[in-house]
Amino acid sequence: MLYNEPSPLEVKVVTRRFGKPDSEKIDTYLADEGYEAFKKTLTLTPEAIIDELKASSLRGRGGAGFPTGLKWSFVPRNTGKPAYIICNSDESEPGTCKDRLLMENDPHQLIEGMLIAGWTVRSPAGYIFIRGEYRYLIDIVDRAVAEAYERGFLGKNILGSGWDHDIYTHTGAGAYECGEESALLESLEGKRGIPRLKPPFPAVVGAFQCPTILNNCETFSAIPAIFRQGAEWFASLGPPKNGGTRMMCVSGHVNKPGVYELPLGFPLMRLINEVCGGMRNGKKLKAVIPGGSSSPCLRAEECDIGLDFDSIAKAKSMAGSGGIVVLDEDTDIVGLALRTIKFYQHESCGWCIPCREGTTWLKKILERYHGGGGREKDIDLIHEIAKGMFGRTFCALGDAAAMPTYTFIEKFRDEFEAYLQKSRPKQIPELALL
Amino acid sequence: MTFSPALEERFAKLLTSYPAGRTRSAVVPMLLYAQDELGWVSRELIEEVARRTGVTAVQVDEVIGYYSMLRRHPIGKHLVQVCTNICCMVVGGQDLFEHASKTLGVGHKGTTTDGLFTLEEVECMGACSWAPAIQVGYDFHHQVTPERFDRLIEGLRNAEAETRKV
Numbered sequence: 001m002l003y004n005e006p007s008p009l010e011v012k013v014v015t016r017r018f019g020k021p022d023s024e025k026i027d028t029y030l031a032d033e034g035y036e037a038f039k040k041t042l043t044l045t046p047e048a049i050i051d052e053l054k055a056s057s058l059r060g061r062g063g064a065g066f067p068t069g070l071k072w073s074f075v076p077r078n079t080g081k082p083a084y085i086i087c088n089s090d091e092s093e094p095g096t097c098k099d100r101l102l103m104e105n106d107p108h109q110l111i112e113g114m115l116i117a118g119w120t121v122r123s124p125a126g127y128i129f130i131r132g133e134y135r136y137l138i139d140i141v142d143r144a145v146a147e148a149y150e151r152g153f154l155g156k157n158i159l160g161s162g163w164d165h166d167i168y169t170h171t172g173a174g175a176y177e178c179g180e181e182s183a184l185l186e187s188l189e190g191k192r193g194i195p196r197l198k199p200p201f202p203a204v205v206g207a208f209q210c211p212t213i214l215n216n217c218e219t220f221s222a223i224p225a226i227f228r229q230g231a232e233w234f235a236s237l238g239p240p241k242n243g244g245t246r247m248m249c250v251s252g253h254v255n256k257p258g259v260y261e262l263p264l265g266f267p268l269m270r271l272i273n274e275v276c277g278g279m280r281n282g283k284k285l286k287a288v289i290p291g292g293s294s295s296p297c298l299r300a301e302e303c304d305i306g307l308d309f310d311s312i313a314k315a316k317s318m319a320g321s322g323g324i325v326v327l328d329e330d331t332d333i334v335g336l337a338l339r340t341i342k343f344y345q346h347e348s349c350g351w352c353i354p355c356r357e358g359t360t361w362l363k364k365i366l367e368r369y370h371g372g373g374g375r376e377k378d379i380d381l382i383h384e385i386a387k388g389m390f391g392r393t394f395c396a397l398g399d400a401a402a403m404p405t406y407t408f409i410e411k412f413r414d415e416f417e418a419y420l421q422k423s424r425p426k427q428i429p430e431l432a433l434l
Numbered sequence: 435m436t437f438s439p440a441l442e443e444r445f446a447k448l449l450t451s452y453p454a455g456r457t458r459s460a461v462v463p464m465l466l467y468a469q470d471e472l473g474w475v476s477r478e479l480i481e482e483v484a485r486r487t488g489v490t491a492v493q494v495d496e497v498i499g500y501y502s503m504l505r506r507h508p509i510g511k512h513l514v515q516v517c518t519n520i521c522c523m524v525v526g527g528q529d530l531f532e533h534a535s536k537t538l539g540v541g542h543k544g545t546t547t548d549g550l551f552t553l554e555e556v557e558c559m560g561a562c563s564w565a566p567a568i569q570v571g572y573d574f575h576h577q578v579t580p581e582r583f584d585r586l587i588e589g590l591r592n593a594e595a596e597t598r599k600v
Binding site: 003004082091092093094095096097099100125131132133134135136168170171172173174175176187188189190191192193208249250251252253257258259289293323325327331335336339340343346347349 | 451452453456458459460461462463465466467470487489493496497500501502503504518519520521523524525557558559560561562563564565569572573576
């Protein structure tokens with residue numbers, strides 16, 4: 001099911017079957033070149049598959065944007081241990097709602113992408129880690145997996161290749177931290193989702209202490225198209241080193257929020273004005289959060305950029321998970337900063353101190369500030385605490401909390417200062433998330 | 435403990451879904467699927483999951499505090515979760531939560547006196563482009579206005595009254 005009208009400006013690669021009747025069924029998939037890419041890779045060596053992926057310049061769609069082919073090349077062979085395939089569908093970064101659509105509308109595309117990964121490292125099994133809130137998707141994906149077994153794409157001696165592979169779904173139970181790959185692996189082992197010390201990276205020591213290919217749901221879903229239509233074609237969709245398209249999840253103050261598949265490098269302002277029908281109620285743009293709530297915001301005048309990993313990084317933010325939050329001139333930045341840090345404080349796993357204490361103190365100070373008890377020196381204090389956390393935590397959650405916080409201060413200091421001048425605003429009710 | 439045949443089947447599958455000697459992996463899914471059927475995680479359930487997965491009860495117990503969906507107490511028949519994270523907040527999610535609180539007469543994690551509804555303010559649920567969003571049980575509702583919220587609650591109340599008549 002589609003939840004928003006598609007845009008004529010979209011370039012549909014991973015979403016091309018969305019909206020077709022029975023798009024989640026294997027017959028629909030097979031009638032539309034389904035599993036053809038996998039059949040092609042059965043004739044290729046692992047090196048050839050990885051070279052093709054590298055040539056496609058596909059980069060991880062989960063947040064870090066790491067080159068997928070390179071990631072796969074780190075998986076050691078001949079260790080005597082099995083290698084596992086893990087799909088990260090624990091989608092939880094605020095602003096992001098694409099994996100949900102991929103599993104709901106085209107689960108076979110995901111399975112095919114995972115099969116190609118499985119075949120590359122001759123893996124015995126793959127797991128699709130789905131956040132617990134997406135229960136209805138577990139049923140959809142389970143049905144798709146069962147269909148794939150019936151047609152011989154999973155199970156023993158797949159298509160006569162002599163290779164056996166199983167795929168299972170695994171549910172999370174509510175924890176943002178489990179989207180971090182090593183915490184996800186802990187969770188998969190039945191433990192609290194606490195990040196592991198890296199290195200070793202999951203490619204070498206991952207699921208069940210074995211070599212592992214771990215990618216985001218959208219990353220796996222993009223792989224069949226690469227082997228069907230060629231790495232060169234895929235790479236040419238975006239700017240150099242940023243191959244393909246991306247599902248851009250637009251939310252906030254635009255007329256037509258929605259998830260749109262666009263080539264990497266698509267101009268942000270065209271996304272707002274043409275794809276999303278401009279700003280709501282004719283308001284002016286104040287800021288954009290370009291890659292999920294953890295990415296540093298861009299002020300309106302910084303938004304004249306293309307939406308690819310390198311251009312957004314050049315603007316000192318990040319493409320992250322593809323969650324684009326558009327904010328109009330009336331947005332209360334202090335309130336936004338508070339709500340953002342409340343989220344990260346709630347989700348911090350508590351394992352390492354800079355994150356656990358940092359998010360807690362930032363929340364306390366911002367809560368007081370927002371509630372009308374702010375002091376002038378708080379502005380620098382918030383900035384200093386956030387800067388102090390950055391780069392000093394086990395996993396990226398600490399950075400994810402720090403980056404938006406210090407950026408809000410740096411880019412909207414005037415708004416924080418104006419808050420002090422205002423009469424004490426009404427005390428906001430305690431968001432009793434604890 | 436005995437469960438429904440469907441849940442027993444799910445459990446049996448879970449116990450063979452992971453590599454040999456890795457049944458601990460089934461702990462979180464078993465707890466969540468069992469909670470769906472029983473409503474909450476009881477002491478008895480913890481011990482049962484521990485027994486079936488071959489780990490200690492404390493190893494099961496320790497994950498419950500970590501995962502926000504697992505709960506140690508029964509709740510109302512319908513769990514109403516309202517997202518107030520930033521994408522929902524900027525288009526009225528916070529106001530919607532306050533409205534929901536007024537309509538139901540309970541606060542965060544409160545249960546109505548008739549036991550029908552438990553309200554919860556939650557973090558991002560993955561419906562950002564169709565905000566503000568709520569989940570009732572596992573069902574998503576997008577672009578929820580206060581009026582739509584009230585109609586939804588009214589509908590569930592009426593359905594409950596009907597079943598009681600029968």
